Amino acid sequence: MKTLFFSAKPYEKASFNEHNNSYHQQIEYLDTHLGPHIVNAVEEGTFAVCVFVNDRLTPEVIEVLAAKGVKVIALRCAGFNNVHLDTARRLGIRVCRVPAYSPEAVAEHAVAMLLTLNRKTHKAYNRVREQNFSLNGLLGFNLYGKTAGVIGTGKIGRAFAKIMQGFGCRVLAYDLFPDETLKQAGVQYTSFDELLQQSDILSLHCPLTPENRYLINEKTLNKAKSGVTIINTSRGGLINTKDAIEALKTGKIAYLGIDVYEQEEKLFFHDLSGAIIADDLIQRLMSFPNVLVTGHQAFLTTEALAQIADTTLSSIAAFAAGQDPDPARILV
Template sequence: MEDDQVDLADRLPDRPRSKHYVSILKQNSRADPQSQPPNNLFVPVTPPDQIVLQSPNVQPPPPNQYPSPAHSVPLAQQQAFSLLSPAAAPQVQYAPQREEGMRVIIYSAMPYEIEAFESQLKTVPGADHIEIIPVPSSLDITTASLALGARAVCLFATDFADIHMLHALRACGVQMLVFRYSGATYFNEEQAFALGLRIARPPTHAPSSVAEYTVSLLMTLNRKIHIAHNRVKDGNFSLHGLMGFELAGKTVGVVGTGRVGTAVARILSGFGCKILAFDVTEADEVLNAGGRYVSLKKLLASSDVVTLHAPLMPATRHLIGSKTISTCKKGVVIVNTARGALIDVRAAIEGLRSGQIGGLAMDVYEGETSMFFRDKTGEVVDMDLQVLKAMPNVLITGHQSALTKEAIWAVAKTTIKCLKQFEMGLEMDYEVKPDAMGGRDGG
């Protein structure tokens, strides 16, 4: 290496080697004065591969309020500033990834997602100019610097995207956030917009995938297929305790009739179920399937099975709690594939113990981002979850309702389309605008 350059590879934890690198140049190094920023930026920031980037002109965030040491000092924002500040490095210049194109970091990248993105890059015209760099690790204090030189990052539920991480990403030159999930931990759109970040939220699942999984959970729990399977593996062919009930003729209450809830109502009507529905608006497809809209109180009191498909907002948090459980039909089976916080877990445990709830199937769990999507074998991650796991009439899975090839491939394709539109300066599909922002928190 020449004397006037210092390789930063060792200062960037877990940073990929080879072409993904940063060089610090001495004060006399300068970017090409003819470099011009593209015309598609939300704020007037020149791409890192075209300029020498000085310490970013943003105010430091407030002190970190979260207790986890991994997300405390030194803050990711401070880490990024130390890499970019004149004191630590008079000037920072990013090595260009190619003559044209855009680098994108995909945090929390799963192997099946990498395969999907690589496949879909070939199907979107002009997307070959986009350089996808998968990072298996989540976004946090130790991985924020991997975004150096990237114009966009793609985030998942396990990514820690509070104000400090947003400052770190902005300091690294990131201009756009794309979510391939409903949100990220501690993420707030208002804070992102204040830093000049653009946001895109492509549809994150195929309704059919989630609806089919909802019915699968119901069938598995009701007919105790998971218990029977484990027994047979151990050589136990006894049928004792495996009694279920027929769905035909039963009343199913569908709470929330968006695309998923409507699909669930359609599927279960095919089983011969009577459909009751609750939502602020009525869906024609539910009515055409023989469904009837009623109040939430009547739905809970009349339904043998209740499926939850409502969005999470203040009005729906702990929608299933002590009060609503007490109004449910005795022995009701509840299935939740929407958002974990729709159910007050401790109230549900009491309902299960008393027999008011006859069965509970969940693919989501309140506070799941601290444990779901990770291997926690041998760890005690949540005491309430341990209690639920020990109950024979409870079935819990790790948020896999949308894990189908069709759904994952669709997410990859729409994400790549958004990135291409951003690169070309076009209006982005699924972009969240500041004037339409609801200030919602992800995760």
């Protein structure tokens, strides 16, 4: 039983190889992302393809996979907006994901970005290395007493909300399906507009769907507090980058931290230090002193990688045995 692994990185290979000692699957790793340019390289009889956030499983790609005999598309992530599920369903290909992999890892990274932007620790680090101990320009604000708005209260949003409560923040939340445990813990669910109007900090923790694409845009930003801090560790398409740039220029957004970007496919997970990046939007974003960009690393902890590997391999093994894995993992 062969699994072809796309967009493979060294840290993933190490984790999957370690956990595969319990599953004994035949794994072949490819560094390239899956898309029309490489799909014909999939060999006949490959049982599963294992993909990540920037692999593109369009209807055309899935058609080729089906013709090659692929039975399973295994996403080693929670989001699935890059897979055309209707085509997979029509062709009888099973699709699974990792619905939760250490949600605390992503939530903690969101908080780390917030603290870095606020207290400017990245700037202080560079200054001190140059023997500059001046405090000018490093002024921050207390998180204690601020209002944090959490958009999406699944497992990651829930973890983020609890951390912010620990800082002494008032926590507002917006979700189509409120979490009763968070309500009992003092989190106040409200309308999206009210959350925008009252929050000093906005943190995005929802999947990307056609309905919420560009959730943060010129119109919604106009409803937000002036000087709001926005953190996005979910999906880049939740923010209209052009509108965010305009809001940064006017001061409507005081700080912006993004671990995801709507055009990240050709950028993130690659070393481009010697290249000329043609994407003017990301270059403009990175020119702002109050913007922090990380390259989709929020998930990257030892614990998260272990859970991703074990969940993915066990799901493939279940399908191979003619069984279904945990229903929460199954998309098709």
